[in-house]
């Protein structure tokens with residue numbers, strides 16, 4: 142059984158449809174949730190956390206059905222929001238003890254557990270200072286500590302590396318990796334930073350304007366580029382483009398008159414050269430498209446726009 146199952150999910154704010162009938166399934170592991178602004182990422186997270194009730198559709202997380210079993214879901218989910226959640230005048234220890242008490246721990250358990258998670262995220266003596274004295278990196282660590290305080294099975298992280306310098310970012314990614322690998326926590330990472338996704342995630346969900354663009358393993362996204370080439374021809378390129386269209390070969394225009402094209406299975410590479418000849422031009426370069434993640438997403442997002 143899939144770890145997360147979403148079926149025909151639709152979520153609206155009044156007349157604005159933020160999630161438009163999407164369906165996907167995900168296995169346990171580290172999952173990247175990506176898409177441009179307004180794609181519906183935050184809405185999906187808020188729906189998973191039970192803050193928004195869907196208009197329709199089904200969500201099952203680790204065998205629990207939403208919204209019916211929301212309290213059970215909340216007990217197993219940790220959430221690191223993008224916005225600041227800490228109180229400036231309070232110390233990290235006091236803040237975490239308060240969070241522990243909120244989820245029903247005794248004072249002693251909450252205190253013990255707070256120190257445990259603060260050790261884990263590497264916040265040392267600073268834990269006894271008011272949080273208004275913290276750097277962005279320290280605040281991000283406190284947010285992560287509160288998300289893992291109750292030992293969740295699932296961790297939802299919203300832009301966890303936001304505002305961090307390069308070293309801080311790598312440390313945060315390493316911590317997330319450790320939490321998911323060593324503690325077996327399924328992690329959903331919502332980010333606009335594709336290198337973070339490439340670094341950590343085995344599965345990805347790509348949204349755009351509330352629609353599902355892609356869901357699957359990173360590997361399958363890369364493999365979807367089989368038979369994908371970048372071609373440039375001696376100008377003018379218009380007749381060449383017309384020949385490609387006649388042959389039913391889809392392409393996208395990249396800068397510098399490069400065409401990114403997907404060859405259907407029944408068409409051989411030589412056909413590109415024949416198209417160029419018929420168009421009265423010659424091929425200048427013909428190379429397999431790279432596995433650059435940013436470009437892969439761009440292609441997927443553009444396809445969705447055109448479809």
Ligand code: ADP
Pocket residue numbers: 154157158159176177178179180181182183184185
């Ligand atoms: P993302 O997190 O990917 O940027 P959001 O989930 O925040 O996307 O937004 C999805 C869509 O829902 C957008 O069109 C956004 O304008 C709209 N939206 C988000 N929050 C609200 C809200 N509180 N009220 C009305 N519309 C909203």
